Amino acid sequence: MSDFDKRESSAKRRARLKTALEAAFPDAEDAEAGALQFVRAPGRVNLIGDHTDYNDGFVLPAAIDLDIWIAVRRRRDGLVRLASLQAEGSPGSFWADEVAPPDSSLPAPDRSWVDYVAGVAWSLREAGLPIHGFDGIVDSSIPPGAGLASSAALELASALALLGPAHVDEPAARLAALAQRAEREYVGVNCGIMDQFAVAAGRAGQAIMLDCRSLESHHVPIPAGVRVVVCDTRSPRELRSSAYNERRAECGKAVALLAEQEPSVSSLREVDADMLRRYRHVLPETVARRAEHVVTENDRVVAAVEALAAGDLEQLGKLFAASHESLRSSYEVSCDALDEMVAVASAVPGVVAARMTGAGFGGCTVNLVGEEAVGDLARAVTEEYPRRTGLSPRVYSVAVSDGAGNV
Ligand code: GLA
Numbered sequence: 001m002s003d004f005d006k007r008e009s010s011a012k013r014r015a016r017l018k019t020a021l022e023a024a025f026p027d028a029e030d031a032e033a034g035a036l037q038f039v040r041a042p043g044r045v046n047l048i049g050d051h052t053d054y055n056d057g058f059v060l061p062a063a064i065d066l067d068i069w070i071a072v073r074r075r076r077d078g079l080v081r082l083a084s085l086q087a088e089g090s091p092g093s094f095w096a097d098e099v100a101p102p103d104s105s106l107p108a109p110d111r112s113w114v115d116y117v118a119g120v121a122w123s124l125r126e127a128g129l130p131i132h133g134f135d136g137i138v139d140s141s142i143p144p145g146a147g148l149a150s151s152a153a154l155e156l157a158s159a160l161a162l163l164g165p166a167h168v169d170e171p172a173a174r175l176a177a178l179a180q181r182a183e184r185e186y187v188g189v190n191c192g193i194m195d196q197f198a199v200a201a202g203r204a205g206q207a208i209m210l211d212c213r214s215l216e217s218h219h220v221p222i223p224a225g226v227r228v229v230v231c232d233t234r235s236p237r238e239l240r241s242s243a244y245n246e247r248r249a250e251c252g253k254a255v256a257l258l259a260e261q262e263p264s265v266s267s268l269r270e271v272d273a274d275m276l277r278r279y280r281h282v283l284p285e286t287v288a289r290r291a292e293h294v295v296t297e298n299d300r301v302v303a304a305v306e307a308l309a310a311g312d313l314e315q316l317g318k319l320f321a322a323s324h325e326s327l328r329s330s331y332e333v334s335c336d337a338l339d340e341m342v343a344v345a346s347a348v349p350g351v352v353a354a355r356m357t358g359a360g361f362g363g364c365t366v367n368l369v370g371e372e373a374v375g376d377l378a379r380a381v382t383e384e385y386p387r388r389t390g391l392s393p394r395v396y397s398v399a400v401s402d403g404a405g406n407v
Contacts, residue, residue: 007141010407014038014071014407016139017038017069017137017139018036020071020083020085020139021036021073021136021137024083024091024137025073025135028135030075031073031076031135032073032075032076034074036071036072036073037072037073037161037164037406038070038071038406038407039070039072039157039161039404039407040068040069040070040157040406040407041068041152041154041155041156041160041199041403041404042063042064042065042066042153042401042402042404043063043068043142043153043199044061044063044148044153044194044195044198044199044202045062045064045148045230045357045364045366046059046060046061046062046358046366047060047062047207047228047357047368048060048300048301048304048319048320048323048355049061049194049297049298049300049301049323050297050323050327050331050356050357051247051293051297051327051331051333052212052298052301053193054190054192054212054248054251055251056269057212057268057269057297057298057301058209058211058298058301058302059198059208059210060207060208060209060210060220060305061194061195061197061198061207061210062202062206062207062222062228063201063203063402063403064148064230064396064399064400064401065400065401066141066142066148066396067140067141067142067153067401068139068140068153068154068157069138069139069140069157069407070136070138070139070157070158070161071136071139072134072135072161072164073134073135073136074134075132075133075134075135076133077133078095078096078097078098078133079093080094080095080096080121080134080162081093081133081136082114082117082136082137082138083136083138084113084138084139084140085137085139086138086139086140086144088113089114089138090112091114092113092114093114094114094117094118094121095133096121096125096133097125097131099121099122100122101122102119102185102186102188104188107188108187108189108241109241111187111188113138113154116151116154117154117162119155119182119186120159120162120178120179120182121158121162122182122186123178123179123181123182123185123186124159124178126181127178129166129170130163130166131163132162132164134161134162134164138154138157140153140154143232146363146364146394147237147357147358147359147360147363147364148230148358148363149358151183151187151191151195152183152191152198152199153199153404155179155183155196155199156175156196156403156404159175159178159179159404160404160406172197172200173197173201173215173217175200175404176196176197176199177193179200180192180196183196189241190244190248192212193212193215194210197210197215198403199403199404200403200404201217201403202400202402203219203402203403204399204400204402205221205222205400206219206221206222206400207219207220207221207308208220209301213267222308222368222400223308223311223313225371226352226368226369226370226371227369227371227374228367228368228369228398228400229366229369229374229377229395229396229397229398230357230364230365230366230367230395230396230398231341231364231367231381231393231394231395231396232363232364232393232394232396233335233337233341233363233365233385233389233391233393234337234391234392234393234394235337235338235389235391237361237362240359240360240361240362240363243360243361244359247331247333250287250290251268251290251291253284253287254271254283254288254290255267255268257282257287258279258282258283258291260282261278261279261282268291268294268295269298271291271295272295273295273296273299276288276291276292276295289330289331290330290331292326293326293331294331297323297326297327300319303315303319304316304319307319313368316353316368317352317353317368320353320366321346321353321354321355323355324339324342327356328356331360333356333359333360333361334356334361336389337389337391338356338360338362338363338365340385340389341354341365341381341393342355342356342365344380344381344384344385344388345365345367345377345380345381347380348373348377348380349373349376350369350370350372350377351367351369351370351373351377352367352368352369353368354366374397377395378395381393382395
């Protein structure tokens with residue numbers, strides 16, 4: 001399927017969600033007077049810089065117009081009642097001011113989507129922010145489990161719903177950090193900051209260059225005439241969370257061993273190619289390759305920002321290709337489906353740059369494509385990729401969009 005697809009208009013979606021809210025929660029006697037509120041948080045795609053965020057490095061994500069909306073009817077009594085329009089989300093509820101602290105005995109995969117909302121309530125309260133209860137209908141156009149940050153989008157949308165109008169006083173970076181805390185400490189997924197930051201701080205037409213050490217960021221325009229196309233491999237992602245934690249541990253090992261040589265090293269961010277060459281012999285071979293990916297990927301992010309500013313599409317193509325190759329052979333988080341998807345896309349004239357994006361082991365590729373070639377890419381992927389893999393892809397021509405906010 002390809003989806004250049006008309007997204008539903010805001011007015012239609014608003015009306016659809018209002019009807020769903022009234023049907024799911026007809027008893028409105030605890031509702032506060034006043035209109036419904038609609039909040040939205042986007043998914044994200046990472047242009048370049050993967051597995052660098054938890055190494056204090058650079059990333060270049062962009063918020064996209066696949067997103068999560070919540071229709072919110074505030075309640076007086078502090079109860080949060082939630083229903084989802086997606087089949088995988090059964091309804092749930094909790095008291096906003098009585099969320100129990102995280103239960104580390106519950107493994108992350110056993111968590112329900114409502115726990116992500118409860119986790120955000122816990123994290124906001126821990127930070128001393130005032131939250132309130134609401135009846136909410138959640139509606140997502142982000143394909144779940146495809147690596148487009150649907151969890152981070154749910155977290156940020158929940159934060160806005162829980163805070164109500166007070167959220168406008170909170171800087172995006174703070175909300176992102178609080179959402180990340182919820183995911184790490186409450187849900188139990190050891191993620192970096194990239195997803196939540198991109199979802200919170202996105203801006204239409206611009207990617208975000210984020211320094212994950214200082215959390216300083218600036219926006220980088222996508223060149224005119226270039227479209228961002230996301231191709232979902234639809235391949236199973238079984239290994240993802242165990243491999244993710246394993247890679248984090250390997251990076252930690254690299255830091256520990258390098259710090260014995262150079263005490264100033266506290267993350268791979270402090271390591272450059274020269275230092276790595278000098279001390280490579282103290283690192284086990286696998287650990288050395290992991291570190292090499294991170295060190296070179298940071299350089300590629302910086303170079304990509306320069307190439308975007310200069311409109312140097314050829315250079316972007318080279319950087320994306322080098323990133324994919326490094327993630328495949330040094331970091332070992334690609335898979336056949338991702339490699340085939342990149343190969344199919346790269347052969348299409350007008351495709352400027354193609355690589356896997358996000359954590360890997362399935363999920364999506366990100367492509368920068370000349371406007372005129374988007375249809376050709378969709379056709380090539382829809383015809384050629386299933387022949388090579390037996391899988392049915394999805395192609396999304398996305399608009400780079402604003403971060404989380406009211407709609
Ligand atoms: C996942 C994590 C991010 C980041 C990417 C890999 O999306 O949530 O924090 O580590 O993987 O770049």
